[in-house]
Amino acid sequence: MDARSHDVAVDLLAWYDTHARKLPWRSPPGGRAPDPYRVWLSEVMLQQTTVAAVKAYFAEFTRRWPTVHDLANAPEGEVMAAWAGLGYYARARNLLACALQVSARGGAFPETEDGLRALPGLGAYTAAAVAAIAFGQRAVVVDANVERVVSRLFAIEDPLPGSRPSIRRHADTITPDERAGDFAQAMMDLGATICTTRNPRCLLCPLSTVCVARQTGEPERFPVKAAKKARPQRQGRAFWIEREGAVWLVRRPGKGMLGGMRALPDDGWSARQDGSGKAPLEGAWEPAGVVSHGFTHFGLDLHVATYRGNETVSPGADGGEWWRLDALADAGLPTLFAKAVRLALATTGVDA
DNA sequence: GATCCGTGGAA
DNA sequence: TTTCCAAGGAT
Numbered sequence: 001m002d003a004r005s006h007d008v009a010v011d012l013l014a015w016y017d018t019h020a021r022k023l024p025w026r027s028p029p030g031g032r033a034p035d036p037y038r039v040w041l042s043e044v045m046l047q048q049t050t051v052a053a054v055k056a057y058f059a060e061f062t063r064r065w066p067t068v069h070d071l072a073n074a075p076e077g078e079v080m081a082a083w084a085g086l087g088y089y090a091r092a093r094n095l096l097a098c099a100l101q102v103s104a105r106g107g108a109f110p111e112t113e114d115g116l117r118a119l120p121g122l123g124a125y126t127a128a129a130v131a132a133i134a135f136g137q138r139a140v141v142v143d144a145n146v147e148r149v150v151s152r153l154f155a156i157e158d159p160l161p162g163s164r165p166s167i168r169r170h171a172d173t174i175t176p177d178e179r180a181g182d183f184a185q186a187m188m189d190l191g192a193t194i195c196t197t198r199n200p201r202c203l204l205c206p207l208s209t210v211c212v213a214r215q216t217g218e219p220e221r222f223p224v225k226a227a228k229k230a231r232p233q234r235q236g237r238a239f240w241i242e243r244e245g246a247v248w249l250v251r252r253p254g255k256g257m258l259g260g261m262r263a264l265p266d267d268g269w270s271a272r273q274d275g276s277g278k279a280p281l282e283g284a285w286e287p288a289g290v291v292s293h294g295f296t297h298f299g300l301d302l303h304v305a306t307y308r309g310n311e312t313v314s315p316g317a318d319g320g321e322w323w324r325l326d327a328l329a330d331a332g333l334p335t336l337f338a339k340a341v342r343l344a345l346a347t348t349g350v351d352a
Numbered sequence: 353g354a355t356c357c358g359t360g361g362a363a
Numbered sequence: 364t365t366t367c368c369a370a371g372g373a374t
Contacts, residue, residue: 042370043370044370045370046370046371047369047370047371047372048357048358048359048368048369048370048371048372049358049359049360049369049370049371050359050360050361050368050369050370051369051370052360052361053359053360053361053369054370085358085359086358086359087357087358087359087360088357088358088359088371088372089357089358090357090373091357091371091372094372094373120372120373121371121372121373123371123372123373124371124372125370125371125372126370126371126372129370141370143369143370143371144368144369144370144371145369145370146370161353161354162353184370185370188370191370192369192370197367197368197369198362198363198367199363228367256356256357257356258357258358259357271356271357293358293359294358294359294360294365294366295356295357295358295359296356296357296358296359296368297355297356297357334358334359335358335359335360336358336359
């Protein structure tokens with residue numbers, strides 16, 4: 001008996017009935033149908049992001065914007081600032097674009113996978129997840145948890161990402177017609193708590209008797225993954241220009257790295273190349289130190305330079321603004337620049 | 353299909 | 364310390 005001939009869904013759903021995680025965006029067992037707005041918001045926040053990191057953001061977003069109409073009517077700058085620190089900022093831009101589309105059609109999300117897939121920020125995973133969880137549609141929901149669980153259940157030897165089509169076909173064979181949303185969440189709970197990347201807890205797994213990878217004796221070997229490329233290390237500069245209790249902040253271009261977010265001026269560093277080292281104005285710059293930050297595909301050493309003077313300066317770049325130091329917490333800076341700010345503030349420019 | 357896009361926690 | 368990676372999407 002293995003996963004190819006056993007009704008996996010029955011065992012998994014029975015396990016889920018007693019072991020489901022209690023999460024803020026889930027309706028209580030036997031409770032009302034879930035609110036599609038909250039399901040959608042949580043799924044977008046959870047893209048490549050841990051449950052622990054999402055909780056506070058979900059609470060704040062639903063407090064400030066309880067319905068999709070409230071979110072659609074929010075100023076873009078406020079939404080971007082509220083997203084600051086969560087990462088992958090294109091999600092915030094798409095979130096607002098999606099809210100505007102849904103609000104314009106009366107506030108009701110499409111109920112089909114295809115209809116959801118057409119909305120900004122909803123790819124194959126999120127469209128399937130919302131269709132299943134919010135609307136009870138049968139959909140094959142495949143995220144990183146499901147990839148891991150399925151590749152182990154069937155001991156799929158082909159490496160990711162090439163094995164995705166095969167994993168999806170196998171996932172389809174075990175997806176039930178009923179309780180599609182519970183099944184999807186059960187697979188993800190299993191992956192998050194039992195069938196973990198390292199040290200899977202097979203002794204507690206409801207599917208251990210049918211899992212082919214467990215029978216091989218080395219379940220942790222799955223999913224097989226292709227080798228990764230090395231991350232380059234880049235050098236860049238950020239510039240702290242302070243005057244009369246305020247600092248000069250800019251707004252980054254809408255697309256690309258940290259797109260649309262407030263930031264300190266910099267020297268043009270990117271994933272592709274080091275910065276030019278050129279400052280936005282001539283003057284007596286003082287080094288404040290270096291911030292090391294790891295992005296997905298490159299590392300950055302950000303050298304922070306400070307300029308503090310009372311004479312009039314013209315940082316030049318339009319789109320900037322003087323931002324009160326006592327209100328910096330409200331600027332909505334992404335983590336890289338929040339680190340740089342801490343460094344600059346620590347070197348208060350007190351003359352020796 | 354490959355690349356780009358954040359962050360923080362775990363081991 | 365460094366490496367890996369988590370409820371992926373857009374191009």
